[in-house]
Amino acid sequence: MEKYQLYATMGAGFESVVAKELQSLGYDTRTENGRVFFKGSQRDIVKTNLWLRTADRVKILLKEFKAMDFETLYNNVYEIDWAELLPVDAKFPVQGRSVRSKLHSEPGIQSIVKKAIVNKMSDQYHRRGFLPESGNVYPLDVHLYKDTARISLDTSGESLFKRGYRIEHGGAPLKENFAAGLLKLTPYDGSHPLIDPMTGSGTLAIEAALIGKNIAPGSWRQFAFDNFDWFDPTLHKNALIEAKAQIKPLQQPIWASDIDQSILEIAKLNANNAGVLQDIYFKQIAIKDFTTEMTNGIIITNPPYGKRLKDKQSAEALFTQMGEALLKYDSFSQYYLVGDPDFEKFFGKSATKKRKLFNGNLRVDFYQYWSNRNDFK
Known part of the structure; x- marks a missing residue:
């Protein structure tokens, strides 16, 4: 199965806790502020979303590159094979964040990334600059830190703290x-x-x-990957059966x-x-x-x-x-x-x-x- 560069995100101060969790699940890890990186297949995307207790999300890192101007950002995003990831009707919201980077306008960054994806998919699907975005959600994010851009696909959807068992909240519950x-x-x-x-x-x-x-x-709960058209739907079902047995x-x-x-x-x-x-x-x-x-x-x-x-x-x-x-x-x-x-x-x-x-x-x-x-x- 294809291997992806994956990473888990977490709250400040919990990096070592998430790294230990991933190691106990069998992964080699690399840690930086707010992220722990590891490699894995679709099966690992399911496993980590299902089992990580302390992380916020599991994301696929699609590309990492230096971007000091909007043209470089646009070109690098355009180069990604978006038709392999997103069907023609995909709904693909883009979240943008920028820290200590020349490109600091987050709305500007989001809009350039969105434009590059729309133009590439229009070329790939032979559409004229219009995509319906009426289908399943593929949440994307672009993060710039010290002029290095990372484009990622979020496989979790709602944060992993939303287990699904808590229907009512007391005064000020812990996540x-x-x-x-x-x-x-x-x-x-x-x-x-x-x-x-x-x-x-x-x-x-x-x-x-x-x-x-x-x-x-x-x-x-369900995860974002459950609605990706290229994701093997049997993996989640099988992982739940295995989890129940444990x-x-x-x-x-x-x-x-x-x-x-x-x-x-x-x-x-x-x-x-x-x-x-x-x-x-x-x-x-x-x-x-x-x-x-x-x-x-x-x-x-x-x-x-x-x-x-x-x-x-x-x-x-x-x-x-x-x-x-x-x-x-x-x-x-x-x-x-x-x-x-x-x-x-x-x-x-x-x-x-x-x-x-x-x-x-x-x-x-x-x-x-x-x-x-x-x-x-």
Whole structure:
């Protein structure tokens, strides 16, 4: 099968996590900011879209070249064999981005790329400069960085965080791939108990169950490649059958609690849609009243902060309650995603390690407190 130059995109700070995921799926990788490159066939395009938990999209790199002016950009795009990729009625939206490049007008870049493709396809299909664009979508993008242009075809369509199990959103839910990324920054693999004591709409607990049960995160959705006319439709069907056969029982319990019963009902609906409702113990309980008999596991949560708790004082009071309720469980490794730089002061302990991340546009820290056991960090 033909091999493509592929790359996965991801949120800032998750490059190494996605690279590890790709390596564990059997690929050699090369990493740069926001992208991890690998090679693969149509089968690999299906596999990575289906299985990558922490990436945003999987794209085919069609061409890379230096472009300091619009003529060079136009000529290089025109040279691509577009009729091989796009049927005559293809709908092909072009997204453009430019960073630190001479060609800096993004609308201008998009329009030149679009014009070059239309003219080439008109020549190839013997049409006079008119293409109906009434068929399936082939999402294209052009990215310029320091005058190097990359033209890519997006095989995912909607971002991979849109798993398809989450129908209702709680107050400020974590994106699914962001939640999976946080879990991948812990030692969690399903072989230890996991607790989320402020679960909100349940995303962390559900993503943990998917990891623990080895359920492919893309199991519920379609991808852009499903509508490419040159793509083998049997590959996706077969990959889903194979993925189903690899699901295993959860080894250790997952506990998810919250003070708000109405948001827990949403979390249960989401868990049910993801097929993991039976694997998660949901309970309504305030953090100050939290207790557990479990040991040697992971506590991970995204406590309300920023817009979710407008009042800074109530956030700080909550962090103090968290410290009083949770720090005594020192056989657990503990992980907290918080947007308040004073978190440690109110929680009552300095983190073993801190990692700077961006949840959307919000700068946050991932505070890591390792357990008193050397084997679990």
